[in-house]
Every structure is written in structure tokens, then in C-alpha cells.
Amino acid sequence: MLSIRIPRSRRFLLASAALTSFAALDPPAALAQQAREPLPPVEVSPAQPRKQAKPAGRDAQSAHRAPARRPVAASTAPKPAVPAATAQTPLNSNAVAESASRLGLTVRETPATVEVISAETMREQGYRTVSEVAQGAVGVTSGDNPAEPSAFSMRGFTNSQINTLYNGIKIGPQNMTSRVMDTANLEAVEILKGPASLISGEGAAGGAINFVTKQPHTGAISNEADFSWDSLNSFRAHYGSGGSTNVQGLDYRFDISRSSLNGFADDTNTKTLDVSGQLNYRISDSLKVWGAIEYREDRSKAYWGAPLVPVAFSGSHATSGIVSGNYISNYNGTNLGAVTIDDRTFNTNYNVLDNRNVAQEVWLRGGFELKLAPDLTLKSQAYGYGAERTWFNNEVEAFNAGTNTVDRERFYVAHSQRLVGNITDLIWDANIAGFDNRMVTTLSSSYLDFVRPGAANFPGDSVSLVDPARGTYGLLTTQQQTARIDNEALSFEDRLKLTRTFALIGGLRVEHIGLDRNSTDKNGLEKASFPFTKDWAPVTGRIGYTWEAVPGLTFFSQYATGADISANNIFLLAPTQPLDLTTARTYETGVKHLFWDNRAEWSFSAYDILRKNVYAAAGGMALNIAGRQESKGVELAASVRPIEPLRLWGNIAYVDARYADYNFVGGSFSGNTPPNVPRIVANAGASYRFFTPWPVEFGITGRHVGDRYNTDANVVTLKAYTVADVYAFVDIPKTVFNAVDQARLTFRVRNIADKRYAIWGDPFYPDQILVGAPRTYEISAAFKW
Template sequence: MSSVRRARPRQFLLASAALTTFAAANLPAALAQEARNMLPPVEVTPAEPSRKPPKPAARAGQGARRVAAHRPAAVPAAPKPVVPTQTPLNTNAVATSASRLGLTVRETPATVEVISAETMREQGYRTVSDVAQGAVGVTAGDNPAEPSAFSMRGFTNSQINTLYNGIKIGPQNMTSRIMDTANLEAVEILKGPASLMSGEGASGGAINFVTKQPHTGAIRSEADFSWDSLNSFRTHYGSGGSTNVEGLDYRFDVSRSSLNGFADDTNTKTLDVSGQLNYRISDSLKVWGAIEYREDRGKAYWGAPLVPVAFSGSHATAGIVSGSYVSNFNGTNLGPVTIDDRTFNTNYNVIDNRNLAQEIWLRGGFELKLALDLTLKSQAYAYGAERSWFNNEVEAFNSTTNLVDRERFYVAHSQRLIGNITDLTWDANIAGFDNRLVTTLSSSYLDFVRPGAANFPDDTVTLVDPARGTYGLLTIQQQTARIDNEALAFEDRLKLTRSFALIGGLRVEHIGLDRNSTDVSGLEKASFPFTKDWAPVTGRIGYTWEAVPGLTFFSQYATGADVSANNIFLLLPTQPLDLTTSRTYETGVKHLFWGNRAEWSFSAYDILRKNVYAAAGGMLLNIAGRQESKGVELAASIRPIEPLRLWGNIAYVDARYADYNFVGGSFSGNTPPNVPRIVANAGAAYRFFTPWPVEVGIVGRHVGDRYNTDSNAVTLNVYTVGDLYAFVDVPRNVFNAVDQARLTFRVRNFTDKRYAIWGDPFYPDQILLGAPRTYEISAAFKW
């Protein structure tokens, strides 16, 4: 039966690719359409006209204790695509991960943020975790077992889909890596249940990373360099534009970074090389191809251990963590806990530790105008990844011995993914109403092999100046997962009036899983292999109403689904083989006004997720029944006078478990891990229009109390940090070879605040600390 089902995805891939064949067969007819007008875009009601010209603006599992493991946006066929002006909150941007209808953020009946490459550069966002933390109500952590983990609207980790150019490669807590921002064009954040767009796993939303795209026009190049006081450096070179071949545009980027940690002997080194070619065969047909290679290698920081206040004495710190704790690892009662100030820079990892990953993407497709009102887009993709973790991952203080207990863990991934996504867009007039319908057929086949440790060497070290040692003996066992996925989705926008539109969609999905697990002798474990199928149906229905130009009200009802027992790749036959279901009610307003110099948005939501399984105070799974999240989000940006920019956002969420009962207790009413009730960002910048223009700015971030486990026994205390920066734009006559040159000086965490940034519920004996004050200088050139 398993072999039969594994054949199905390949058949389905052929079925979805049949549309490609259909397109090729109709190529002569398509070419005959060259003389016709382009497909009309979805109508965008113009915002209030500007009175001034626009301004530049793995972890893996160990039995029940280790449960979690570590399109291109379609370019229009028109030779000269129009780039929308970036508004203060960037709501003119089109987020393909939020809708396939070609809608701007302001036209989408959901809360969507698009952080542009320009914003990333100005704010000094070096990694995607930095980007997320500047967004409304989003927090992030780079726990090395699950790097680039996010939390928003009460949901974390694999409850939020992570996408790469609109493609999902697997659950976040196994596939995400630390990623530099240099090769990215934008980061799109879609809040709330969003399975309509990206399928299983999007109960909390989706975050999409979009690589830089070719443009039509003169070749433009850029180069960036930076260095900081931890001896970290980043370099990037990029170039793109039209070639001498008529209709052929290109984009190429290469970046390299070495980011040193504040803990001893910790660092992450990244390399990213990406390129894409777009070829306009005619006004009706464009083909494209893209390739990307990513690599990261690191020596990991796994956090600082929770220590009894009584033991630390004068070295106990206040304001980082609080509460009382019984060690999940060794069972000793630590009583009231703290972070010992002697451990701020201590690395408890073994000397021969390593974290590394190599990833390669191949993508290609076409966009074909079949008729005046009919457009076909298709892309095929292949992805491969090799990842490994070889570390001491546990550091648990033992109140009986006053030593730190450690335990090793090894895991590796070999992942292969192939797939196809095909869209057919139809513009029509139904009974006098403009309508756009997008039908999407997608399929993928994933093969995942996970060699992992069968033994877990352990030892004890001193809290201060520990003898790091080496990993020691390693024996290996293996797990496999084969997942096929097929989906048919419909999304529609019906304009009942020029200002009021109904927008909805439906997704029917099939997920097939084959799992196997063998021991060190290669013998299958009990209850393996096994097979499981799911068929979730999810969707969205909502409206947008532009009451007056620039002022848009919206509401939506949306649903999502994800695996109840944390991770589809590592699901065990003894765990619940069900999907959770989630739904959201959301309403809000988006307002662009004052000649495009000011913009604000507000949303209120109510999310319910049922059939939840969660980490109960450590490395065990318990049923949580339901998770409820209610909250509001507000963002605003304004330029009251030409030199001054002000911006800020604040989010409040009340996220709680309900019906979370288990043998020996209940966590009903508790808050999920890494979910702060309040998150706020604010910033101001002032530009001096001197012969060498100078801009100075300050950015602050406030994050409320959080917990590191469902038991809510230990609190990661509230913190507020801030960055300062100043840059000077060097006149062109100084560097004649470049059009723009900018020199920047930045101070991160200028108050040198010590704080807890993230807690891993599967490793609750240790807490990740935020980086101390650092200084950075950078230079950027464009020509």
C-alpha cells in the first residue's frame, strides 16, 4: 500500500505539469495575441493624490523527550513594469504569499506586512530574525536547534509556515536556518490562520522570504560591507538589469557573513549565491529560471543555565528571569532561579561542536497570456538540503551536586523536494461586476532521511570555567519520512462597487505520510513502518471597503490546519495522528492620508485552535485541547515635516490554553511559551540637508513577560532595548564611480541591557540571552 501511494505524487506532478504541455501546444495562438492589450490588472482605487513628489523612501526527537527537530513573485509580462511608490507602511506592495489575486496589502482583507530591502538596510537588519522583531507583534529566537523561530498572535515555531519565494519546504523547527538578508528583496508576513495560501502548518500565519528579482532597464549594481565590535563582518555584491539580448533581464547576488556571538567561541558563517534570468519571448510569453545556493556553518550558543539564587549569591542577577523551578532534566529542586552573571559569556558546548547546512534551489517557469482575459503561470522547483547538528545540547544545573549536567545530541538531515505550482487567472465581468478568479493546482513530493544519535553521552562540569571536553562515542539509528502533497485552490475577488469587494477562497488538500524508523542494527522499530493520510479543507472569506480614498475597512473569517503532535516529519505511530483546526475572526482598518506622508493600520482578532498537543513543561507531549488568542495590533508612520520621520507599532495578545488537562495536573489558563502579552517598537529619524546629508535615528523595542514552558513556572522578564544610528550620504562628486555612497555607524543595545530573548520548551533548563552592546560601521554603494 505504501509503494502504491508513493507513486501517486509523481502522477500528480505529471498532471499539474500537463498544463505546461497545454500551454506549449497553444503557443502559436498565444503569440498571435501579441498585438492585443495586456491583461488588465485588478483595479486599485488610487489613494489620496500626493501633493508632493514621492520621496525616496533538530532538532530531532529522542523518544518522548525529543519530539521536535531541528515563485519568485511572478513578474508581469509587460516590458516596463510599474514599481509602486513605497508608502510609510508599504501597503502599496503586492504580497504574493497573502493572495494570488495580485492585490496590494491595502486591498487584502487580512493583516499583512511587507518589509522591503530598503527598510532592511536602513534599520540594519542583518538576519531574518532581526527583520521579524521589527514587525508588529512578532518576536524571534535563534535557538540553534530551531533557528529563525518566530512567535506572533500567540503561535510559535511550526504553527507558522516559513516560505521561500512562496514555497514551503517543511516545518520550521526542522528546516529553518539562520539567513542573511542581503539577497532578499522583501519579507512578507501574513498574520493568523493562512492555510488557504500555504497549506498545512499555517495556523498562526506565514512568513515568506523573497529573493531579489530581475528588473527591466539599465543595469544597476550595489555593494555593501560592515564590521562590528565582536569582529563580525558582512559583504554583499548584487547586480541586475537588461542585457544586450532583447527581452533578457538578469539578477545576481552573492553575500558572505561571519557573525560572532557574545559567548566564547560561538559564531555563524553564511554564504548565499542567487541568480535569476527572465526572458520575454513576446508581450504574451515570458519564461524564467533561478538558482540559489545557501550555506551556513556555526559553533552554537545554547544559552545560560537557570541557577538557584541561593547558590549564585552576589552573582545573582535581577530582571532577566524569575520564578521557581524543578529541573526537568535531573529532577532537583532549584527553588527561586536566576542567571548567574559569571555565565553571561560562557559556552557549555563541546569543543568539537558543529551546526551546518547546505541548501540548493532550482526554480523555473513561465507566464503565458492565453487570451485577453486569461493568463497561465507555472513554476517547477527542486530543493535539496543537507543539515547536521553535533553538540552538547543540555546544560542543567543540579542543586544536589552544584554542578551542571550535560548531554550530547547528534542529528542529520538529507532532504529532497520536487514540486509544481500552476495558476490560471481569469478576469471577467459577471452581471456588470468586475471579477477575478485564480485557480491553483499544486503538488510536491518530499523524501526525508534523518540519521540520529542512538546514544546520548553525558557528563557534569562546573558552572564557572567549565571543562568543555569533546562529544565522545556516537552510535547512529535512522528515521525516514516520505510526504506527498496535492492541493487544488480557488481564490476570487468580486467588486460589487468601485470601492467594495468580496474576497474569498477555498483549498482542498491531500497529505500522505510514510514513516519508518530503524535501530542501530537496521531493524525496524515496533509499530513501524506506518502510513497516514489527511485531507484538510481550509479557506477565507472577507471584504474590503474603501470608504473614502485611502481609508479601507476590512474583515475576514479564515481557517487553518496543522499537525496536532508538533511535527509531521517526526510523527510517531503512538502519537495522535490528527490535524488541529484553527479559525480566526478579524476586522480592521488601513488608512493612507496627508499626501501619502502618513499611514496607520489597526486590527482586532479572535483565533481558536482545537486539538492541540504541546510540550508539557519540558520534553513530553500533553494534550492541550484548545488554544485561544485574542488581541489588537496598531501601526503608524508619519513624516510631519520633510526632515523628520516617526514610526511605531504596538501589539497586545491574550493567548491561553483551555481544556489542557493531564494525569497529575492541568495547564488550563496558562500562556504558551515565548508569547509576550505586549510587544512594541518605536523609532524616529531626522535628516540634516547639509552638503553631505546626514541622518540620525533611534529605535526602541519593548517585549513583555514570557514563559519558557507551558507550566509558566519561570518568567522571562520584560525588557526594553534600543539602537542608535547615524549615516552620511556622500556626494557623487566624491566617489565619481558610484551614484550613491552611504557610510553608517550603529550602536546596538546602547544601554547594554542584559535580557532573556528566547526559551526553548524542550530544553527548559537553559535560557538564551540577548546580545550586549555592540558597535558597527558599514558602507554601501550603488552605481
């Protein structure tokens, strides 16, 4: 093991920790007593008391019919009690998303496109993993490629061009750090579109997706339990409990979930375990402290996709409507001609018998919220994160037109990651020349140590297309890479209300990133040009406005910038690669409208994003450099409840994403579309509820995803597809289970038409395609008491 040394940011980290400790242990005795609630959004004049934004409720839901939920409060602060009655909006625009702004703004008050999907929506829509949550959002697609689980695409950008956050904290590039995650322990998933560097730092050219764990509430203890089973013999189980304890001011939340999701391919499954807990303690009306811990584990027998096969070879087993195009194998160089997915490979697993894909993660978080004065609040949190990940698989499955067999190649890599950091916010509410103003100053620092043993040899063989002899991994020789990264950032965000209906909102972030990299061969000797160090200092920001022209109708616009590190994977950055920043900017404008007595809501946005100095994935773990990536599009979402039993919702997104100045020796990809980016993504749903003694609801959801490509070359098309799910649930009266307040039994059919389709393509492994799951049946039960 490598010893962890204190980097040049140690003084910064120690100072932050000292500030946290001092404020928590020695609050001024003369502080004014304040109400026991988190910071409200800046919405009303000083003459009126500010109130917590009221979140959307079940009867007026988001594009996914978002049910009643607490607003997503700051990740550094405890949650308030659940209000007895809350305002309800169909698109959940009263929710507060910390990943979009630190100002405590609701979605409707934020000059950007933001979605918040609540825990109740996840339960009703049957979203089992975060990838399924993303697929229901506006214009978002996802694929659980085992090399990069929980990969996302939105607004023309994919994978590490989108920041993945955990309770507002970034742990590294998505394609290195994200894992399959069950939704049972989540309170909400927040999705911010467009450059998000102001809030979450470098790497957020396409936006950010934030996973928020369930947190304590003040009030009576409530418990919940959920169980499900499907026709693939998968199961999920979850228990959660939270509320106020017998100790005055002490609230808790505890959740434990376990799942085993079996794949449709032979001998494939993913097992997850998630245990999370948090304590909030109100020491006084002006000081709150909290602490949280979480352990996550996932173990997979992975499905790496189906190989592209010549139509001429498959004959009567060739399929249509899944892929098309002519292809020369990136791995073995043979010309496959017109390609297809052979129907005999739908359930075939080409992975070795001793394969494994495993991760264990531990989170420790804690902090405080201290009211220094009625208009001044200090919030801080310290965090520590550790992860151990392992991939041990056959990852290449390339059909060889010369031998009519499938060429395979093994790959091994492991991660040992440690991260510590601190985020401190100072929030100041003021009246400047008669105008309401709120400013948040944020100081953050972190230190990351990353050790990456990997394969130094890559055993390979060839197997038959049908009923392959899977074998075992074979001889493994390893080498090692390391990365040590320190990060400091200072940011300012401000909202100035020029009138009661018009507000200017902007911010600036100054960031420093220091990198130390090393790489050794199988004998432990340093490779050429290693070790090396590099520093970056990106400056990013946002400026925009919101204007509520008439009550409920809000117009917004923004200009925002973002920055990534070269190759968008700081852990693998080599000294021979250009070490320049990749930059991004966006123009966006739109409208959000809540009307018809809060029974209907719609939103529209149009955007133009430009990203320069882009590093694009190519087969064989190589990288190409594209001069620019341009993305223009529109998004529309709407939800309405015309009558009490009926709910309708839908969304559609169109994007035109293209490379420019993408030239290399032997050709050009200028004008091509980035991989896994469809032009059109649409979702729609409807449900009808019968208010009988045992209430019953029937619902249907549909999803359409347009054509995509699996590589920058755009020679193989993943064909457009449309799938639909149906469900029915019955709410069982309390008289049946006296000890249970709410009980629900649900039956669901996924992919009811049994559509076969390509869901994702990994540009690092372009010879194979991930196929979507066939029709499955699921039954679940949920209880609350």
C-alpha cells in the first residue's frame, strides 16, 4: 500500500476543519433565537416573514407525477418536519435543488432547467436503479455498461461530461467512480441541465445529476417496508425508519436495502446492499449539528453485450430494427460488411466463468448550521469517502469474419480511493437600496488519493458465436497507476430582486486543481516521463434572470460556463497528452408556467452549448481530440390533472449535437454525432384512479428514443425504439392490517410488447452492443406505519 502524504492543500484543509470545530463547540452566547427551520428561498420582501418553499405533493406531480415530498434542503443541514399541507405543482417546481443553486431557490425560481424526482415518484413509476430514474427525465438516456455503470447522456453530452454527485459532493469522473445504485435509500434525484461548474466544479459541461439520501424529519416516527419480485427471479427489500427521538431536538433516519437483480443473459446478476443513517441534533434554536454514515456494496456477474455479426453469417437468425450499418472490426480488423445482432446471442454470456465486478463504498459526513445573526448563517460540512472497486472480466467480444468465431480479451483493474474534504457556506440576507438580496460565499477544499492496479497482460482466445466455452480468466500480471489530487475553490452566488417579480441571479467560481501522477510497470519501475505534476485554475460562472410576468408564468435566461481537465479523466491522464483545459459555455432561455389552480404545469427551454478542446473515446482505450462539440436543442415538459382521477404527463427533447474541427491522420469526424446521443427522446404517461373502498389505479408509461451511434465514426446505427410499461396497484384499507397505516400491492409489466432494442454502445468496445431487457413481470408490496 502507498502511504498517503499531506499535499500542499493541507493548510487549507486544516483551517477549514478548525473553523468547523470552533463554530460547533463555541457558538456565541448572545445569538438571537431563531425558528427551527432551514434557510428559506429569497422570495418575499423584508416586510413579510420568509417561509420555507413548499414542495410538490402527490396530487400535482412532475412529469413523472412527483408526489408529496420535503424540499431538498442543503446537504449540509438537517431537514425540517414534513408540513401537514403543502402546495402542489404537477412538475414539482416547488422543490429546492441544492445541486442547482446554493441560494435555496425552488426549481421555478432557478434560471436553468432543473428536475427533481422524488422517492414517491420512484416508487410509483417502479424505478429500481438510478439509471431507470434518469430514463424517465426530460431528454436523458442511460446505460448500465459494466465498464462505466450508471452512464448518462443529455443535451448531447455523455459520461464524464456530466457530473455525478452524492449529496452534493463530487468523488471523481463518472466513468471511473459511478456504480449501479438502488433507489430505495434515496429521497430524491436532482438533474441540472447545462454547464454546472459553479456549483459542482470541473467536469460539468453537460450538467449534473445529484443523488440525495433519505434524511431525518422532526415529528412522529414513521416506518416503511418494501418488497418486490419479478419473473427473472430478481428481488428487492427495503426497510426505513425516521422521526424524533425521546431526546429533545434529536431526530434520526435509518434505511437498509438489499437487492438481487438478475439479468436476461445467462449467469448475469447484480446484487446490492445499502445501509444509511443520519442524526440531526438541534442544540439550540440557533445551532444544529448532524452526522451521517453510509455503506454501499454491489457485486455483479456482468453482461458486456452482444457482438456485431455479419448479416451474411447470421442468415435467418439476423434481426432487424436493432442495429444497422457496415462495419470493419476495431479489434481484429476484419470486414464484417452489413452487421446485425444474431437472435441466438440474445441470452448469451461471453464473460469468463470466474468474472466479477465488485465495489464497496463508505461515506462519513457531518456538519453544522449556525445562525450568527438573523440575516447571517454559517453552514459547514466535513466528509470522508473510501471505495474499493474491482473489474475482473472478459470485456472484448469481437466477431472475426476470417474465422467466424468471437475473439475475446481479458481485462483487470482495481481502485483504492480515499477522499476527504470540507464545504463551508456563509449566507447573507440583506436589503440593498430597497432591494432584497441574498449572497452565498462558499469555500471548499478536498484531497483525493487514488491507487489503480491494472492488467499488464491481456489474455485472449476465440470462442464460437453460439454456446461458447466460457473458460476462466487465466494468467494475470499487474502494473500500477496513482493519482493524488488536491482541490480548493472559492465561489460566490447572488440573487438580487429588482422588483417583486424580476430577479438577477449570478455567480463566480475560482478553482485550483493540483495533480500528482505516477505509473509503474509490472516490475515496479517507473515508466518514462513519470512521475509528473500539473496545476489548473479554471474560472467559471453563471449570470441569468427570472421574471414572473404574471402569477405562475416565469421567464428565464442564463449564460453559463464550465471547464474540464484534459481527456476528462484526471486519474488516467498521461504526461504525453495535452494538459489544456476543455471549456464549455451555454446560452439558455425558457419559460415555466403553473396554472389552472395548480392542476397544470408546463416548461420549455432552448439552449446552445459549445465545448472546445474535446477529448473523445475511441476503440482500444484510445483518445482522439476534437476541436469543438456543438449542441443545440429544445425541451418541453407538461403535466395536467384535468379531473380528479386522471393524470397525464409527457416530455420531449430534441438535440442536434455535432463535432467540428475533428480532424486526424487519415480522416475527419467533423459533422458527426457523438456516441449514444439520440436526436429525439420522448416520454409520456397516463393513470386513472378508481376511488372504490379499495382504491385501484391503472397506469401506462411509454418511452421513445431515436437513432444513435456507438462511435464517433457514425458507421453503426443503434436503431430507434419505443417501449411501454403498464402497472396497476391497489391501496389496501387500514382495517385489513390494523398495525399498518398504508399498504399497497402493485403489479407491473415492463416492456409489455417484448421489444428487442439496443440500449447503449461503449465507444471503447465498439464491436459489441448492449441489448435492452425483454418483457418482465413484477409484483411488489409496500407498507407504512
